Amino acid sequence: MRAFWPAASGLGVLILGIALQPTVPTPLKPHVQALSDAKSLSGKVTMTPIGGAPSKFSFTYSRSGSFKIEGTDGSVYFDGKNLTEYSAASKTYKVIPADKADWKKAVTETRVWAWSAFFNPALMGEVASATKGRSRTVAGEALTELALRFTGAPTRIVTLMTDAKGIAKGFTFREGDKESIVLAQELVMSATEPEASLFAFVPPAGAVLAKIDDPATSAPKYADVQAIFNRSCMPCHNSQTRRSGYDLTSYEAVTGNAMGVRPNSPDDSMILKSVRGVGARLMPQGRPRLSQGDIDTIANWIKAGAKKD
Ligand code: HEC
Numbered sequence: 001m002r003a004f005w006p007a008a009s010g011l012g013v014l015i016l017g018i019a020l021q022p023t024v025p026t027p028l029k030p031h032v033q034a035l036s037d038a039k040s041l042s043g044k045v046t047m048t049p050i051g052g053a054p055s056k057f058s059f060t061y062s063r064s065g066s067f068k069i070e071g072t073d074g075s076v077y078f079d080g081k082n083l084t085e086y087s088a089a090s091k092t093y094k095v096i097p098a099d100k101a102d103w104k105k106a107v108t109e110t111r112v113w114a115w116s117a118f119f120n121p122a123l124m125g126e127v128a129s130a131t132k133g134r135s136r137t138v139a140g141e142a143l144t145e146l147a148l149r150f151t152g153a154p155t156r157i158v159t160l161m162t163d164a165k166g167i168a169k170g171f172t173f174r175e176g177d178k179e180s181i182v183l184a185q186e187l188v189m190s191a192t193e194p195e196a197s198l199f200a201f202v203p204p205a206g207a208v209l210a211k212i213d214d215p216a217t218s219a220p221k222y223a224d225v226q227a228i229f230n231r232s233c234m235p236c237h238n239s240q241t242r243r244s245g246y247d248l249t250s251y252e253a254v255t256g257n258a259m260g261v262r263p264n265s266p267d268d269s270m271i272l273k274s275v276r277g278v279g280a281r282l283m284p285q286g287r288p289r290l291s292q293g294d295i296d297t298i299a300n301w302i303k304a305g306a307k308k309d
Contacts, residue, residue: 024121025130027146030166035118038189039063045170047111049180052288057111061118066199067103069112073293076106077201084201090221092210093203110292111182114160114168126151133159138183143169178289219304220297222251228294229254232284243285246271251308263306266299 024032035041041061048054057071068077077084083101086093107116108123116123133145143161146168150157160168161183170183203209210221229248235241237248246260247253254271255261262268273280275290275298284290301307 023126025127027130027132027166028127028148028160031114031160031162031168032117032121032124034165034167034189035115036121038118038191039193040190041115041118042186042188042194043115043184044186045111045182045184047180047182049178049288049291052180059112059115060194060198061107061115062193062196062199064193064196065103065119066194066196067107068199069106069109071111075201077199078103078106079196079199079201082201086201086203086207087221087224089227090223091204091206092208092221093201094210095201110173110180114158114171114182124148138170139185141169219307220301222301222307222309224297225254225301226251228290228297232287232290232294236285255306261302261306264303266302269302272299272302 040063042059044056044058046054046056055072057069059067059069061067064080066079069075072088074085074087074089076086078098078101081098083096083098083103083106084093085096104116104119104123107119113124127148128151129149131147131149133147135142135144137143138161141163143163146160146162148158148160158171158173161170161172163169167187169187170181172179172181174180229237233248236243237246239247239249239253246257248271255263257270260269260271266272270280272295274283275295277283277289282289
């Protein structure tokens with residue numbers, strides 16, 4: 001998945017566990033302070049695009065720098081030595097040595113972004129202002145809105161939902177014209193670090209290790225792309241319905257349509273244009289947009305040559 005704030009400045013020079021940034025606006029301080037003080041943080045969370053299907057995931061962070069984020073699509077583990085990314089759809093995993101791994105990208109990924117302050121407040125981005133809004137009861141808990149405005153253009157606003165102590169239990173955000181809500185059913189902070197063994201990746205039965213130095217295997221697997229089509233494009237684009245001539249049920253059918261996929265040229269491929277809603281009718285028709293992660297998977301697969309694996 002894409003990092004939520006890829007343009008956040010100063011990320012390159014961050015050190016884990018850096019002191020509280022003096023620029024944090026006052027209403028955001030309790031959240032940042034509590035997360036900075038904790039030795040471990042874990043959460044059980046649901047992310048729901050408005051009008052779409054919720055997805056559940058959980059995460060555990062350790063002050064040592066280790067973490068894991070586990071969802072139904074896949075998981076990310078970091079044990080200090082390696083970052084391991086597991087894809088449930090293709091049943092493959094990548095092991096990236098710590099010095100080459102982009103751990104900041106993993107902990108600032110859209111769905112866990114608000115809790116990245118555990119590692120460093122600056123990971124949330126440069127917050128220009130934080131404004132308290134109304135209170136509302138969400139899942140039985142009274143939460144107060146805290147609208148964050150970020151420095152830099154374009155202006156981005158994210159609304160945190162904070163509990164009585166000022167700690168973010170969730171947030172709402174907008175990507176394109178789609179709004180999503182991320183809400184922790186459980187958020188636990190502790191003064192002790194979790195066992196290191198908790199962050200070791202144990203490959204599920206049948207999982208295959210992908211070599212990362214080979215571009216063909218580091219690119220998304222076709223199985224990951226087909227899983228997106230199966231989930232989001234049926235029954236409108238099967239071999240019978242073929243809306244606009246697009247059959248998205250197999251590798252042969254998908255790549256057989258030269259308009260749909262132009263190998264190495266994602267921006268010229270109708271399938272990608274349609275899920276971006278740029279230069280083609282927005283797909284999936286009548287349903288919420290694909291997640292940025294799904295769009296990136298399709299784009300990277302086409303960019304790497306649209307191979308069958
Ligand atoms: C609910 C039905 C439905 C779903 C789901 C759906 N489509 Fe479509 N799609 C259509 C229809 C109908 C058209 C024909 C265009 C029109 O009439 O608006 C179309 C057209 C297209 C086109 C041609 C667009 C153009 O502007 O020429 C592409 C490419 C496409 N779909 C890809 C996808 C992809 C990829 C997905 C899944 C991510 C998807 N569609 C999901 C119904 C659907």
